[in-house]
Amino acid sequence: MAEVKTVATTGNLVVAEAMRQCKPDVVAAYPITPQTTIVEEYAKFVAQGRVHTEYVTVESEHSAMSACIGASAAGARVMTATASQGLALMWEELHIASGMRLPIVMANANRALSAPINIHCDHGDAMGARDTGWVILFAETAQEAYDNTIICLKVAEDPEVLLPAMTCLDGFITTHSIDRIELFDDETVADFVGEYEPANALLDTDSPVSHGCFAGLGGPFFEFKKAQRLAIDRSKGVVERVGAAFSELSGRPFGLVESDMMDDADLAIVVIGSTAGNARHVAKEMRAQGVKAGVVKVRCFRPFPQAELVAALKDAKAVAVLDRAESFGAEGGPLYLETRSALYDLETRMPVVNYIYGLGGSDVRLELIRQVYSDLSDIVSGSASPSGLVYLGAR
Amino acid sequence: MATLKELTHREDRLAGGHRLCAGCGASIAMRQIMLGAGTDPLVVGCATGCLEVSTTIYPYTSWRIGYVHNAFENSAATVSGVEAAFKALKRAGKIPADKKIKFMAVGGDGGTYDIGLQSLSGAMERGHDMVYVCYDNGAYMNTGIQRSSATPKGAWATTSEVGAAQAGKQQKRKDLTSIIAAHNVAYAAQGSISHWKDLATKAEKAFAAEGPAFINVLATCPRGWRSAYNKSIEIAKLGVQTGYWPLFEVENGEWKMSTSSKGLVKAGRKPIEDFLKPQGRFKHLFAPENSDLLAEIQADVDDYWEYIKHRCGVE
């Protein structure tokens, strides 16, 4: 029976705790705000002898992911953590990790990308990695960051998947705020994730293999990419299955998309991460005033839960997509683009509008969310027409 | 040191049939070093470059041992991870405690002197038990002979062109072996494909050393050096005999000039022209207007030679 301990601590510390409980063989990481307390906490576990992990204190994030790739190809269970500039520096390696089908799990403490330099939350870092072939989950709370980390590992290592997975949590908001969190005992987590059985391990010297071969012109590059596409498509069912199994243990819900008050909602907000809480709070206020407001949170961004999102939104009269990231020069933010595309197949398409918000930690006040619902109301009543992208709360 | 007879009975870990050019020094360097490495299982990580693209054209591989290619600038970091995995899996009891595996990271001069220098420095500093081998052919050959910081002064390369305003590469070669020796690694050495016994012995020492070791090997590239395919060994030998490429080793901080180079102190070095002449990439240096440059190159070689002599305590 799972034992549960309730603690008051931060998102980063429970991500480190989840990592410890997953028993990675190798952690190779480089510090960057606001991820630092994850790698510091893990360094304590190493110093205390509480883990068998070989902790590689690399000289850069590029080397962090490079070492993770080497270790994973060697046959080890591998985890790491980064943020922002660190994730950007890894970009080349993110593709290689997924292309080599290595189930590395990485926490990303979402932080804005320079310039100007800024250390606070937005999703520009992770969204810049959205097409790198990683499974990507976003947490709303520290509890979800803990849960998602464990779920990510089991998904990544599933023989049907064998892809790297990223577990994202909002910089400072979730990484550093103290929250109430339920932790499992070590055995429960160990049983849940199980032992990793690597395929084609480099260290199996009796059957040597070559990893990272050349597949140039006329070679099977195209077919490798197709296989990768099929794997991330398959991962959707695996995320659902693993999430459901975890949910059964924890008693907490898990969905690729998590809806609130959407059964009869006219006005819907689609959002990722910690802002979902603000949105829910305001939706409840609106409900008290007789406005049928609802919230759809996207917890799994890759693979993108298209069907689930459509099912959640299909009866809404107007939809606002909140993006904490830019896609400069595109019609709107990344979540907006994908959501609009998902809704294209509906027989009757509702207006869908886009708000860019909270970049570089810019404050997400409740009145801003109220403004969004009020805009949606105006659109539905016909007193305003759907307009282009809005920088929510920008001076 | 294993005898020649013993070496010839060892398995060749790099199979023939790869697509490197005829006379390519990279495969010669690899085979000599892997022969010297001994008989323990070996796992290798290779940086992007000629050796990598030519030996692992899917679905084929020339490597009879575990092999991983990650990217251009990170073979040292990648092998750091492989070696870390080995330690951890032993600790976890998933690999028997008495299992022995040797680790080798490989890069060309571009992947080592330039883009991979940080990754290499990090791996050496952290003390991973690996041998890093740089096969130095003095340019980015795989992408079409662009200059690197290992390219000799005066050499033609496609990004250090020869024309009215410039006679090839303007700068001196970076002395990478000294830079790595300054990391106080267990073993660092310079070798050449022309001196197989010296190189195989250096490999044996490097793999026997506990912790990080480094070997920089002069490896002719007939394509980029514009030299004859059947002259690769001869030209590399001239690299040594002119003192352009002194053979030395640094063992636990102690610098030692290798026999073939030390012999030149008394016998005298050949003029640098002997190394440059058979290589088309230096052709322009022999035009009368470049005679000063030629003298400057000779002076640079003399300086480096004196520096290595001094480090090795050779009078």
Ligand SMILES: Cc1ncc(C[n+]2csc(CCOP(=O)(O)OP(=O)(O)O)c2C)c(N)n1
């Ligand atoms: C990040 C990155 N930059 C550039 C390249 C292009 N590139 C591939 S191999 C190479 C040169 C390799 O030179 P070197 O390391 O000397 O090996 P050689 O080809 O001479 O054997 C370059 C520039 C790359 N693959 N990756």
Ligand code: SF4
């Ligand atoms: S171009 Fe040079 S380094 Fe590359 S395979 Fe040919 S000879 Fe070898």
Ligand SMILES: [Mg+2]
């Ligand atoms: Mg080269």
